[in-house]
Amino acid sequence: MSEDIFGRSEKLLKGVERLGKFGSRFNYYPYKEAGRMIDRMTGLASEIPSFDSPTTNEEVLQTELKRRLIGEASYLEQVLSGRRYDFDTVVSLHGIPFEDIAVLRPWLESHKDETLEGIERLFQTSDIESFELGLPVDIPSVRRQAEEFAAVHIQKYHKRIGRLLEELTEVGGFLRDIDAVPTTEARSYFHPLTKTLAIGIAAICYITEDESLHIRERDLITLYGHEGMGHALNDVVTVSNGLPYFLTHSTSLTKTTKESVAQFYEKQLFKDLRASPETQKALGIQHLFEEIYKEATDIDNLNKYSLRLYQYAITVLANKELGDPKDPVTTKKKIDLIREVTLDPTYPVNIVDHTRDKFDSEGNLSPQIVSELIYCAQPVQRALQEFRNSGSHYEGEGRSRIDRTLLTGFWTPLGFEQNALIEARKDK
């Protein structure tokens, strides 16, 4: 039965994709057809049994497919309805677990003091003498020079890290399917169609006052971990696996998990490099590495705090129970709440003022801002906990199994965790 269900869902989901493409090209939807598609998705979902705690791969797949169909249907329905997007709608459309939102404030409270101390430490230890200038990549001669310079470094990293990962884990070999190049775009990205990992030149190169070009090794490692080991591997491992269609296609509903996976590998790459002096040497960063690592850890703690503070601020800004966002009394309440956990005294007023015009006429905070909360979801951390509970360690064969589980398929956060639980139990 499930072959048939997977086949029918593939057809349906491809139809929904076509709708999305049509919508972005013509700014209109074929409203009748879209309505029929919503009905077909909910209809198919109702034929699929759902399991609260699935215990086999088959049950995990069926439960996830049902969840996806219902999710895609309500997403499309919301897009077409003309209704406003309130906070709960945006959070549930992305499947962001409420438990991950609820822990933001207590986490900030318990980490504030140590993070403030970390800033003082960073000032004592970091070298801010040599002034780094941004690259004017709009100037053709600078751009050509920077492109060549960045390409050499990116390729070196791609090759050496690829070799290292092949030793560490089975999925490492998949990095060979990927091209790594520099881009003048500000944001680094992975392009699934061409299998190209593009790293932003401006993010990894800088120029000093003597006009010589340099690489920010720490940023290159971070980006390679996130975009390469995370997004790119996630994509190539997924398409190589003969999974049902719905798991090979990423949408708003799976973005939350995808980012959690990329964030995990971003940090893992630093750990892997630290444990391999040979690779450090090949990259020419052996003499710098401990410093890079220590700085990365301090900066990582600081970034983590800033990100969670921003996420908490979003929940405060969006909280309608605090009153009308246009009312100065509400504004003051919001500033006071954020002030209790801020590091930078100017932050509370700034964020409240900068988002002043980001509310709709019913007082809902803009859905683009609320959807930034996808970065607070922790499905990977919970999945790793399942493996630890089963006695699997992140090394050798255990690591290969865990990497394969984390990188195979595009899942909703809940489906991802249920799948990891099944895979982890196989290790017992």
Ligand SMILES: [Zn+2]
């Ligand atoms: Zn990402």
